[in-house]
Amino acid sequence: MSIYNAPAQDTAFVLDQLVEFDQLCQAMGLEEVNLELANVVVEEAGKLASEVLAPLNAVGDQNGARLDSDKVIETAGFSDAYQQYMENGWATLTAPEAFGGQALPNVVGTAINELWHSANMAFALCPMLTQGSIEALIAHGSDELKDQYLSRLVSGEWTGTMNLTEPNAGSDLAAVSTKAVPNGDHYLISGQKIYITWGDHQMTPNIVHLVLARLPDAPAGVKGISLFIVPKFLLDENGEPAELNDAKCISLEHKLGIHGSPTCTMSFGDNGGAVGYLVGEENKGLAYMFTMMNHARQSVGLQGLAISERAYQQAVAYAKERTQGSRKDGTKIPIIEHPDVRRMLMAMRSGCESMRALALVAAAEIDRSHIDGDQTAAKARVELLTPIVKGWMTEMANELTSLNIQVHGGMGFIEEAGAAQHYRDARILAIYEGTNGIQALDLIGRKTLSDNGAALADLLDEMAGIEADLRACGLDKMANRFVASVLRAREIREFILDRAAADRTVDGCGRVRFLNADGLPNGSLLNGKRGHSCKSPNRCRIKLLR
Ligand SMILES: Cc1cc2nc3c(=O)[nH]c(=O)nc-3n(C[C@H](O)[C@H](O)[C@H](O)COP(=O)(O)OP(=O)(O)OC[C@H]3O[C@@H](n4cnc5c(N)ncnc54)[C@H](O)[C@@H]3O)c2cc1C
Numbered sequence: 001m002s003i004y005n006a007p008a009q010d011t012a013f014v015l016d017q018l019v020e021f022d023q024l025c026q027a028m029g030l031e032e033v034n035l036e037l038a039n040v041v042v043e044e045a046g047k048l049a050s051e052v053l054a055p056l057n058a059v060g061d062q063n064g065a066r067l068d069s070d071k072v073i074e075t076a077g078f079s080d081a082y083q084q085y086m087e088n089g090w091a092t093l094t095a096p097e098a099f100g101g102q103a104l105p106n107v108v109g110t111a112i113n114e115l116w117h118s119a120n121m122a123f124a125l126c127p128m129l130t131q132g133s134i135e136a137l138i139a140h141g142s143d144e145l146k147d148q149y150l151s152r153l154v155s156g157e158w159t160g161t162m163n164l165t166e167p168n169a170g171s172d173l174a175a176v177s178t179k180a181v182p183n184g185d186h187y188l189i190s191g192q193k194i195y196i197t198w199g200d201h202q203m204t205p206n207i208v209h210l211v212l213a214r215l216p217d218a219p220a221g222v223k224g225i226s227l228f229i230v231p232k233f234l235l236d237e238n239g240e241p242a243e244l245n246d247a248k249c250i251s252l253e254h255k256l257g258i259h260g261s262p263t264c265t266m267s268f269g270d271n272g273g274a275v276g277y278l279v280g281e282e283n284k285g286l287a288y289m290f291t292m293m294n295h296a297r298q299s300v301g302l303q304g305l306a307i308s309e310r311a312y313q314q315a316v317a318y319a320k321e322r323t324q325g326s327r328k329d330g331t332k333i334p335i336i337e338h339p340d341v342r343r344m345l346m347a348m349r350s351g352c353e354s355m356r357a358l359a360l361v362a363a364a365e366i367d368r369s370h371i372d373g374d375q376t377a378a379k380a381r382v383e384l385l386t387p388i389v390k391g392w393m394t395e396m397a398n399e400l401t402s403l404n405i406q407v408h409g410g411m412g413f414i415e416e417a418g419a420a421q422h423y424r425d426a427r428i429l430a431i432y433e434g435t436n437g438i439q440a441l442d443l444i445g446r447k448t449l450s451d452n453g454a455a456l457a458d459l460l461d462e463m464a465g466i467e468a469d470l471r472a473c474g475l476d477k478m479a480n481r482f483v484a485s486v487l488r489a490r491e492i493r494e495f496i497l498d499r500a501a502a503d504r505t506v507d508g509c510g511r512v513r514f515l516n517a518d519g520l521p522n523g524s525l526l527n528g529k530r531g532h533s534c535k536s537p538n539r540c541r542i543k544l545l546r
Helices: 008-018 021-027 035-053 055-062 078-087 106-140 143-155 285-291 293-321 339-369 376-413 419-430 436-445 454-464 466-472 476-499 504-519
Strands: 066-068 071-073 159-163 179-183 186-197 207-213 226-231 233-235 241-244 247-252 263-268 274-279 323-326 332-334
Touching: 008 035, 008 106, 008 339, 021 035, 021 339, 035 055, 035 078, 035 106, 055 078, 055 106, 055 419, 066 247, 071 247, 078 106, 106 143, 106 159, 106 186, 106 207, 106 226, 106 274, 106 285, 106 293, 106 339, 143 226, 159 186, 186 207, 186 226, 207 274, 207 285, 226 233, 226 285, 285 293, 293 332, 293 339, 293 376, 293 419, 339 376, 376 419, 376 436, 376 454, 454 466, 454 476, 466 476
Parallel strands: 159 207
Antiparallel strands: 066 071, 179 186, 186 263, 186 274, 207 226, 226 274, 233 241, 247 263, 323 332
């Protein structure tokens, strides 16, 4: 079983040097929040992650969730871990104070979410989806719905799910066919949703499903989809869970990975209709879902970093222990001393560091986009970075978890070693929350062609400024490669702009390559640092393996 230690120092470095965390907090009006506090919070979270959640990761893989009659029973130990997570207030970190949250910046929540996902991604999916439900309700729910559901979701007392996918509506949500029929102060929902993560479990006394459905007279396509809250248990007059709603899990998927995360087929309305409450206005459901997409997609990108970091730590530990070959004096050589193994480890380490930088810089842009005043530039940057965070970081996770297997040699292929679990678990990341094909389509269509490449040009201009920082640190070779990468990204941008309108196959076939070129480690999309000069050059050099 692989151990896990939170990379607190690396996180602190990115928060300080790249995010400029103290300045961000000042701009957000958070006078009591600073880097020191953030570092303490990350270290504390690291204890729960490494001591409680990480040891349950392999347990969840080997003893996944199971369906017992109509109830999903989660992996033994998950419920206790969840209680600790909730009772220590981790669920409340970034939510607004008005609903019982601690109102810390999104970037701190992101840094901490990395730890949960590294420790146990299958478990951490449950709070991740709850965070998405909270965002949707804050942005679009009525006061009454907020009163009834928000504080219990924020505290973690109840969990949330997202019910979008149907057998015929995957990437194309225009095909959603679940029905919602008005019935007094509520709607009756009927239909089937598939692949619903944590659609049922026994860890909390209620589950709040957010469900996309269509009214009887709704327009066809995406303009006819509405969003509903469908609680597992209906609330009584005191707001407590009471009668079981007409919504249940009817089967669990047998999956390649994340066995600890129940993936449910949910049936709504087998007995006349599940009671649902409209969120916001009728027919605007898909637009509401899109308002939370940036956060959700960045969360999945973050999972790519998290699982790669876990795999990297495992690879280094194994490479220090495993010996192959002898020195002249007869002593055995740990494989970490073999150049090819070091190459793989350095690729993993630099990949993780690049991803962490991108993830936290992008998360901080979400914070900046919410600061009062004109935040047009920050909003454009969030929009641009989101498909790159989701797409590139999840492609990287496939590569880096595969390298972990390679470092292990034959043992990597043997389940007992645990490297295989990370590889299997990582495979879903390029698929859910919009496949990477859909991310690439978004990056080219909505984020590049739509503004004639302006946001991307701004980013590449900012990135070009990093060359001087690298040279000032004596990193000329790295600077040369970096300049070449930025140049290549500019060329691809121009090629796409020149050709895409006239030739749709250029647009269609080049998308994923374009997405990966924008994220490549040599040119990782670090914020241009707004005039940053390196405060600690030694930290900028490729560090010795931990
Ligand atoms: C473990 C797991 C957990 C999940 N959790 C949830 C959840 O909690 N809630 C939820 O609602 N859903 C969930 N999903 C569903 C997930 O989001 C979808 O599987 C995903 O969006 C892809 O849809 P699909 O499976 O129908 O694939 P399809 O849409 O059939 O895609 C198949 C292929 O076609 C490509 N493709 C499709 N359309 C286009 C296009 N227009 N242009 C280019 N390429 C295209 C795709 O990129 C992909 O390569 C989960 C899925 C899994 C496996």
